[in-house]
Amino acid sequence: MPLYDCMLLLKPAVKKESLIELVSRVGKHVYRRNGVITDLKSLGTVQLGYGIKKLDGRYYQGQLMQMTMMTPPSFNSELHYLNKEDRLLRWLLVKHRDIKFGGEFFNEDDGRSDLKMMRSSIYDVGSEEEDDDDDDDVEEYDAAFQQQNNDV
Structure with missing residues (x-):
């Protein structure tokens, strides 16, 4: 199974309990597919380069979370339920390559x-x-x- 990073950008006003619930739901989905979460990082509040427009306004800040996981390659298509999540501004799944930087x-x-x-x-x-x-x-x-x- 390849290694992936799932980057989650949440709205700045999302409470910590709600954030943990969302991350645990993604984690449960990973475990159901016989995957493993190897790392979980909260990168805190980040300033965005441009405003992200949602139904309830435009956001220039967000809370960034990074989940590193080993999952089957078909897992990307199964995460599209996150598009309907109102707490998320953006999400991105990135496959790790064996490239070393810096x-x-x-x-x-x-x-x-x-x-x-x-x-x-x-x-x-x-x-x-x-x-x-x-x-x-x-x-x-x-x-x-x-x-x-x-x-x-």
């Missing part, structure tokens, strides 16, 4: 070894070739200098 990339041992390999292959290999060329030039110069001294 600090997450550097925190793992694999990332460090890849960077060391890149650094060594870029700088060390090129500098070895240049060092070899420099040594040849110095030896040629020394030989020419000694020959001039012998001639004089």
